[in-house]
Amino acid sequence: MNHVAEGLRRLSELAQNRPSREQGTSSVVSLQDKSKCAECGDTGWVAVLDDGATMPISSVSPGEVFSARECICSEKRRALRVLRSSRITEEFQRLGFRNFSIAGRPQAVRIAYEVAKEYNDKFAELVDDRCNSIALLGRPGCGKTHLLMAVCNNLMRKGIEVLYFPWVEGMNELRDDMDDLERRVGVLRKVEVLYIDDLFKGRKEPTPFALEQLFGIINYRYLNHKPILVSSEKTVDQLCEIDEGVGSRIYEMARNYTVLMSLTPEEKASGMQLNYRLR
């Protein structure tokens, strides 16, 4: 059997097996499209017969000759797949620029909003550049996660792959399944966009294991010009103190889009709070 025929046979199997394969893979219930695509039976590929008729590949009679083309539903399916594999929860999928409030907030919060928005709008132009990443730094609760989630959600809508990696939980998961470590780290290195949330969170120093994995991921992405989105309570200097290699690469990658969110002396004197949740 040649490669094409083999590929088509597997697609056809995929079409038949699909219901069981798709169960329980996602918490994104409201966005799941349960209706099957009539054109392709949700394989993403359509069989075109000699007379021009089209049908799902699984419906072609055995032995019948056909060519295959990508179904128009593929783009939608890709966006949905991107969403499912991102590990972004349904709650976070609601976070956008429109529902981020800047009225009456400190200057740093408004600047972070502008910077994140600009990064989002220019993403297609800057994605291959040396400086193609963004870092929002500062106290918890000032809106870093909301803004970076808004970026993620917009990118995913365009079909761009995003992976959400909350620092503490993500590192624990890596450590707890050493058998699968290589594969998981490979995904973190290669995914189109990686969002590391709350980098170096916690009072304790990161473990040598965590630092080693992180450096491998950041360095790969640095060398291959793959964007990262970073939120952290640490400043750039503090990131560098914890790990010079990691900190300096993040600095270089996110130089044009780094915001340290803190209050101006006037805001501090007026009793303004950076933390939205405390207001």
Ligand SMILES: [Zn+2]
């Ligand atoms: Zn289709």
